[in-house]
Amino acid sequence: MARMKFLCDSERCIECNGCVTACKNENETPWGIQRRRVVTLGDGLPGEKSVSVACMHCSDAPCMAVCPTDCFYRTDEGVVLHDKDQCIGCGYCFYACPFGAPQFPQEGNFGIRGKMDKCTFCAGGPEKDGSADEHQKYGGNRLAEGKLPLCAEMCSTKALLAGDADVISEIFRERALTRGKGGELWGWQQAYGKDGAPAPAPAKKEVQK
Amino acid sequence: MRMLTAMLISAGLLAGCGEAVQTVGDYRGKTDAKPYEANYGGDKAKWESALRTRNQTQNEYKRVH
Numbered sequence: 163m164a165r166m167k168f169l170c171d172s173e174r175c176i177e178c179n180g181c182v183t184a185c186k187n188e189n190e191t192p193w194g195i196q197r198r199r200v201v202t203l204g205d206g207l208p209g210e211k212s213v214s215v216a217c218m219h220c221s222d223a224p225c226m227a228v229c230p231t232d233c234f235y236r237t238d239e240g241v242v243l244h245d246k247d248q249c250i251g252c253g254y255c256f257y258a259c260p261f262g263a264p265q266f267p268q269e270g271n272f273g274i275r276g277k278m279d280k281c282t283f284c285a286g287g288p289e290k291d292g293s294a295d296e297h298q299k300y301g302g303n304r305l306a307e308g309k310l311p312l313c314a315e316m317c318s319t320k321a322l323l324a325g326d327a328d329v330i331s332e333i334f335r336e337r338a339l340t341r342g343k344g345g346e347l348w349g350w351q352q353a354y355g356k357d358g359a360p361a362p363a364p365a366k367k368e369v370q371k
Numbered sequence: 372m373r374m375l376t377a378m379l380i381s382a383g384l385l386a387g388c389g390e391a392v393q394t395v396g397d398y399r400g401k402t403d404a405k406p407y408e409a410n411y412g413g414d415k416a417k418w419e420s421a422l423r424t425r426n427q428t429q430n431e432y433k434r435v436h
Contacts, residue, residue, distance in 0.1 A: 226395050227395050231398075231399065232398055232399040233399065233400050233401075234398065235403070237403065237406070238405070244400070245398075245399075245400025245401055248400040248401075249400055261430065267417065285406060286403075288401040288403040290404070290407035290409075291403075291404050291406070291410075292409055292410075303406075305422075306406040306407070306409050306410055307410055307419030307430065308411065308418055308422060310422070310429075314429065315425075315428075315429075320429055320431060323429050324429075325426040326423070326426055329426045330429070331425075333429060333430040333432075336430070336432055340432065
């Protein structure tokens, strides 16, 4: 098996935030923790694009490089995970991550930063697989059940793909070849007219008085 | 003497150009079990096969046609 990766197809993402909801539900993350979020560029303008972002499980992860307690590890499948018992909540990984993936719960009345929390690719953490401890600290472990991350599996438009990098890139390649690009995309001309110009408004019917 | 000083200075300056080896430290947390151990009885091939099937459910060109 190659490496597990996420791939978000910005042509398909409709900013429904279903992935965000699915993630929160599966992992029961506390208030304020967003392991996954949807980022929209050019919001409200024709041709706006949205992408669902979480930990990208980097092959050369900067969070791993900067961690002073070496609490990160990479599984054989390429999933970057961490041991919360080892984490001191320093926040270095947050500054190092280009995707803003590490999240820190605000604990106590004075907003003390808690231990880091991030997307686990629904692979749990270094506790007994499927145990209550694992679920409490890291959330669900779907990978051990032979399933893929819930965010991708329940994506309504299948914009978010997760799994073996070779397989999902092949799915995306086939999709991109079939649908074409730019004005060839289904629905583009109906919505925006040729070459991105607004479609002419339908002729108004005269109202009989 | 001047030669020696020049050599020492250039050696000192060149030392700044060197790149220290930077390696990620060894993981110091608890060990994690393999994902195919708990529910697949250690059968990696069976687990991979399940994931491959699951992967293809994301491909609607195969699912629909």
